[in-house]
Amino acid sequence: MRRIGVVVPARDEEDLVERCLRSVVTAAEAVVGAEVVVVLVADGCTDRTAAIARTIPGVEVMVVRAAGVGAARELGARRAIARGCSWIACTDADSEVPAAWLVEQLRLESLGWDGMIGTVRPDVADLSEVEQEHWLATHHQGHPNGHVHGANLGVRTASFVRVGGFRALAEHEDVDLVERLRASGAWLIDSDEVEVTTSGRREGRTVGGYAGHLRRVAAMLGDMDPAVV
Template identity: 45%
Template sequence: MSPTSVAVVVPVHDEAGLLDRCLAGLTAALDHARRTHPGVRIAAVVVLDACSDASEEIARTWPVTTVRITARRVGTARRVGVGAALAELGDPPPEDTWISTTDGDSVVPLAWLSHQLDLGASGADVVLGTVRPDFSDLTAEHAAHWTATHPRGRPPGNVHGANLGMRADVYRHAGGFPDLDEHEDVELVRAVHAAGARVIATDENEVVTSGRFVGRTPGGYAAFVRHTHDRVRDGVAEQIR
């Protein structure tokens, strides 16, 4: 059975330069999901974590709920966002509820949420989606290398909080997002794997994320982009996530 309630969470820390694009894509994807899945209830929450720029003002121009925290931890931001979204939905039955997350520097495609809901309806407990860096942030050589090392139809099953979804009962059983500075998504998925959840990897509806070299966490996606750029520049081929 397809989930009837959806909690969507976007953690944000000083993303004023990218947030409008993120929320434009997200709003379009949520509207599309409402058309493809009539009757689905969606609560979208943007968690503003220790923002000192115009992120809050930007978020408030979009049809999302905003929550302010000062944790400076993306794991805490995702966890708080899930709680806020579920509360807004009236704490629906976990087995009928889906949780999706992306990031404030990322843009989801139109069918992003609809596809996750379809996979959930077909039996997936967790959906691991792929991401790619924004090619406009990369050199032509780096972009070509990324394309060559990521053949379509063979998703590696890496974990990205920017493109992640799961049923709420599975999320709760696994303990939710841990309060970590980074890799909270990896730790959560490790827990759901250990619990025997059915995890599906897909490269359909790939999310585009910033190709910047310096991210909000030392070991986040930006570190992989920077490392791969250096390897490509030095003539050493290596696949990134």
């Protein structure tokens, strides 16, 4: 049976993890002819993230001690690979994937692509009106920007293993992986076909990341004190 793995690192995401995992399960249910292995890595959580994740049927939960997002994503990927997955799809616990998310990645795998660099959109409920207008003005459907997001990333297992997988970085482990994939000659596609909705919060679980980007945008728009960026 063909298998695709989904890896979700999480740290103290009790408020959002259920929404994330239920969206992943919905995407898995849309897959025909392949098994989906979902692994959530509860990384140094001090809240109910792991307990909530265990209530979602079909989700395997790994609990680790504050390994960091790079190491956590790698542990989840290696677990999926051990289960025989030929493709690894990554998202984040504060994100919500569309129903066709995995179907599209399996299609790209069948076409010979080694990786998908997907786009994300912030949850508009978390943005001010000015931020919403700025986002809409700078993002256009059908023109993916090529920015790398761990919340919407897919990679062929063989290519992932060949370049050494995710490194144990405190952040930007996704960007680092893609750089090494590109250097190896991997065939990567930028795509906004299955855009992922992610939290628009300004305080994330890493110093930078998408939350850091949103802080910088807010400061630029005058919605946030530049001193706190």
